[in-house]
Structures are given as structure tokens and as C-alpha cells.
Amino acid sequence: MSSTPEVEFRSGFACFVGRPNAGKSTLTNALVGQKIVITSSKPQTTRHAVRGIVHRPDAQLILVDTPGLHKPRTLLGERLNDVVKTTWAEVDVIAVCLPASDKIGPGDRFLVGEAAKVAKTPKVAVATKSDLVTPDRMVEHLAEIAALGESVGIEWASVVPVSAVDGFQVDIVADELVKLLPSGVPLYPDGDVTDEPEEILVGELIREAALEGVRDELPHSIAVTIDEMGLREGRPEDKPLLDIYANIYLERDSQKGIVIGHKGARLREVGANARRQIEALLGTPVYLDLHVKIAKNWQTDAKHLRKLGF
Structure with a gap:
């Protein structure tokens, strides 16, 4: 009697790399099936190596979403690049995101050249944002990706066009990454979607809300800290309220007025948007208390960077 061969379970780490705004965070959220990484049209939005966990019957795929690698201009920039390179050395597979909506440029070449130095780790090329281009442009883009790999000595394990926005081939990306993982037991409990502490996720959602719709000079200058976060005492169990005090x-x-707005209108809007996202993530009603503070030139000051968690 023939028995069906048992499928070997695989588990391991994959990381998405790509220049800023290449669609890495959107793809991470699409694969995990819920929002765990903030996305924004502003480049340089991701500052932590966030892990998303994809549970499948045959595998557990842990995604590491690194900041975009770039030529650094500040101490913060240098620290973010260190995070990227440390992560590359520790994962089982590197997925390079190259948006189909843009021509491959010097930033991509720099990045793929750096990835090529991590010689033993298999690499997958992901042609993101396929929903924004014609089939002809996609064919051209795939040829450019092949040529780019060849020029630095990378043999792509696979090249996958994908659109995280409309779900096109998201499952194929997962399949290709899973193939390259070692066999092993699950590393995280079933149901976990990230191993980021809740405070960090909450801080990131507040930062995302503060970034929306502000002028271009602000993205790098916003940081968020959570001073206190806890369930309010004395509330009935079926009516919990989570108090969050954040800065x-x-x-x-000069940036304060932009974030606070006329008579505090913009800050109230930031608070309302962030609260909605936090409640959706944690499933609890939230009271959010936001304050705006100045830490002069924090991106270039080691003491400030430590205080703000970098």
C-alpha cells in the first residue's frame, strides 16, 4: 500500500532589500495578511528590522523588513545601513525588490553590488509594483534584472513579478522563498504575526500618522517614543481601555507648527488616525495622549539617538 510521502516542513528567515520606497513594507504586510509594518509614500519610512511571520501548512517563513540601503549623510543613516548589512549576514534568503515602475538606477546597482558580497546566501529578485506597468514594460524590466544580476555575478534563484496592492503572485513569492529555507521546526508559536514589542508597533503607527500629508522636509525628522502604555485600572473586564502616552x-x-497645525487641528487628526490603526492592531479601545517635543538635530547626536532607540 503506497502512503503519501510526508512533506518536509521548512522554517527560516528571508529579508527584503531594496532602495527606499521599493515596496518592501507593502509586500511584507501582504504576505503576513495584516498590517505589521508601516508604509508611507515617503522614502526612509522603515527604521527597524521588523519581522513578519507567515504560517503555512508546509513552512514558517519569517520576514525581516530592513530599512532601505542608501549612501548615508547622517549618523542615523550610518546606523540604518549597519542594520541592513547585519541582517543580510544572518538570513537564509535575500529577496531584492526592484520596482517595475522605475528604471533600474545607480541606487539599485549599488544595492545589488552590496548584496553580491554576501556570496553564500541565495537571492530572489522581486519585480514589485507590477500593477503600475504594461506587459511590454515588464518584459523589459525582467531583462534589466537578469542583466543586473549577471553584471555583479549573482545567479537569481528566481525572478518574480508581483503586485502587493492587488495580490498578484504574492503567494508565488512566498513559494519561491520557502523553497530556499532549511528544513526545520516552527520557530514561533502559531498565530504570532510579529515578534516586535507592541510599544514599537504602536510608536511606528503614530509616526506613520504624523508623516501623512506633511511637507517633504519632515520624514527624517520625526521620531516617536512611548512613555507609558497600559490598561486603565478599575475598568470592567468587558470594557477595557488602553492608555498610551507618547511623544x-x-x-x-520651526517644524512644530507643521505637526501641530492651526489651533492643534493637525495633531488631533494625527491622534485620531493613529488611534484607529492601534485599535485595529491590538483589538482594544485606546486613549492616546500625544505631545510634540524638540530634540535639536537628533539625527546627528549620539546621545539623542540612544534615547530615541537607535
Whole structure:
């Protein structure tokens, strides 16, 4: 009597790399099936190596979403690049995101050249944002990806066009990454979607809300700290309320007005948007208390960077 061969369970780490705004965070959220990484049209949004966990019957795929690698101009920039390179050395597979909506440029070449130095780790090329281009442009883009790999001595394990926005081939990306993982037991409990502490996720959601719709000079200058977070005492069990006290740090007094807005209108809007996202993530009603503070030139000051968690 023939028995069906048992499928070997695989588990391991994959990391998405790509220049800023290449669609890495959106793809991470699409694979995990819920929002765990903030996304924004502003480049340089991701600052932590966030892990998302994809549970499948045959595998557990742990995604590491690193900041975009770039030529650094500040101490913060240098620290973010260190995070990227440390992560590359520790994962089982590197997935390079190359948006189909843009021509491959010097930033991509720099990045793929750096990835090529991690010689033993298999690499998958992911042609993100396929929903934004014609089939002809996609064919051209795939040829450019092949040529780019060849020029630095990378043999792509596979090349996958994907759109995280409409779900096109998201499962194929997962399949290709899983193939390259070692066999092993699950590393995280079933049901966990990330191993980031809740405070960090909450801080990131507040930062995302503060970034929306502000002028281009602000993205790098916003940092968020959570001073206190806990369930309010004395509430009935079926009516919990989570109190969150948070600070939004900026670098200059002139930026304060942008974030606070006329008579505090913009800060109230930031608070309302962040609260909705936090409640959706944690499933608990939230009271959010936000304050705006100045930490002069924090991106270039080692003491400030430590205080803000970098």
C-alpha cells in the first residue's frame, strides 16, 4: 500500500532589500495578511528590522523588513545601513525588490553590488509594483534584472513579478522563498504575526500618522517614543481601555507648527488616525495622549539617538 510521502516542513528567515520606497513594507504586510509594518509614500519610512511571520501548512517563513540601503549623510543613516548589512549576514534568503515602475538606477546597482558580497546566501529578485506597468514594460524590466544580476555575478534563484496592492503572485513569492529555507521546526508559536514589542508597533503607527500629508522636509525628522502604555485600572473586564502616552520628537522649533497645525487641528487628526490603526492592531479601545517635543538635530547626536532607540 503506497502512503503519501510526508512533506518536509521548512522554517527560516528571508529579508527584503531594496532602495527606499521599493515596496518592501507593502509586500511584507501582504504576505503576513495584516498590517505589521508601516508604509508611507515617503522614502526612509522603515527604521527597524521588523519581522513578519507567515504560517503555512508546509513552512514558517519569517520576514525581516530592513530599512532601505542608501549612501548615508547622517549618523542615523550610518546606523540604518549597519542594520541592513547585519541582517543580510544572518538570513537564509535575500529577496531584492526592484520596482517595475522605475528604471533600474545607480541606487539599485549599488544595492545589488552590496548584496553580491554576501556570496553564500541565495537571492530572489522581486519585480514589485507590477500593477503600475504594461506587459511590454515588464518584459523589459525582467531583462534589466537578469542583466543586473549577471553584471555583479549573482545567479537569481528566481525572478518574480508581483503586485502587493492587488495580490498578484504574492503567494508565488512566498513559494519561491520557502523553497530556499532549511528544513526545520516552527520557530514561533502559531498565530504570532510579529515578534516586535507592541510599544514599537504602536510608536511606528503614530509616526506613520504624523508623516501623512506633511511637507517633504519632515520624514527624517520625526521620531516617536512611548512613555507609558497600559490598561486603565478599575475598568470592567468587558470594557477595557488602553492608555498610551507618547511623544513625537522633531529636530527644530520651526517644524512644530507643521505637526501641530492651526489651533492643534493637525495633531488631533494625527491622534485620531493613529488611534484607529492601534485599535485595529491590538483589538482594544485606546486613549492616546500625544505631545510634540524638540530634540535639536537628533539625527546627528549620539546621545539623542540612544534615547530615541537607535
